[in-house]
Amino acid sequence: MTTSGIDVVDQEGELEPTCSVLVVEDDELQQSLIRDFLERHGHSVTVTADGEEAIRTAQRIVPDIVLLDIRLDGIDGYEVCRRLRIHPVLSEVYVLMLTGLSDREARIKAFESGADDFITKPFDEIEL
Numbered sequence: 712m713t714t715s716g717i718d719v720v721d722q723e724g725e726l727e728p729t730c731s732v733l734v735v736e737d738d739e740l741q742q743s744l745i746r747d748f749l750e751r752h753g754h755s756v757t758v759t760a761d762g763e764e765a766i767r768t769a770q771r772i773v774p775d776i777v778l779l780d781i782r783l784d785g786i787d788g789y790e791v792c793r794r795l796r797i798h799p800v801l802s803e804v805y806v807l808m809l810t811g812l813s814d815r816e817a818r819i820k821a822f823e824s825g826a827d828d829f830i831t832k833p834f835d836e837i838e839l
Contacts, residue, residue, distance in 0.1 A: 729752070729753050729754050730754055730755070730774075730775035730776060731754070731755040731756075731757070731772060731773075731774045731775050731776075732749050732754050732755065732756050732757070732774055732775065732776045732777075732778060733757050733758075733759065733765065733768060733769055733772065733774040733776070733777045733778070734746060734749075734756060734757070734758045734759070734778045735758075735759055735760075735761075735762070735765040735777060735778065735779045735780055735783065735788065735791065736758065736760065736778070736780045736809070737760045737761065737780060737782070737783050737784055738780075741780075741832070742758050742760070745758075745778060745809075746758055757772055757774065760783070760784070761783050761784045761785045761786075762783045762784070762785045762786035762787060762788065762790060762791045763785050763786060765777070765779070765783075765791050766791060766794055766795070766798075769795060769798075769801050769804065770798070770800070770801065773800060773801065773804070774804060775804070775805065776804070776805045776806075776807060777795065777804055777805070777806045777807070778807050778809045779791060779792060779806055779807065779808050779809065779826070780808075780809060780810050781808060781810040781812055781817065781821065782810065782811070782812070788808060788810065788821075788824075789820055789821065789824040790824070792806050792808070792821070792824040792825045792826055793824050793825060795825065796824075796825035805827050805828075806825060806826045806827050806828075807826070807827060807828045807829070807830060808821040808826045808828070808829045808830070809830050809832060809834060810829075810830075810831060810832060811831065811832045812831070813831040817829075
């Protein structure tokens, strides 16, 4: 696990997960890139591709962070974020919108829906 740049290793020499991350992304290539990057840095990653499944999965695993695309099948990322914010257990989960949308309106709408941060794709690994 990496905390403040320090790796935490268990007794078997394996990295311990720093945090659990729910990645909500409908593009399989993006899913793979994000998962690989986060797992390389010791995080526990769960991936889902649509909004309804994201909410069910979040309720089941209660992640530390949700990386949330805006454009999803079914309900969009804005609505997923709103639903997370009104859920008694999930309301404090950190939500990072990670999307190809970069216009001012998308950013404003993301923050109005309850997002904590907003990063545009393609993303820089340092930013993530």
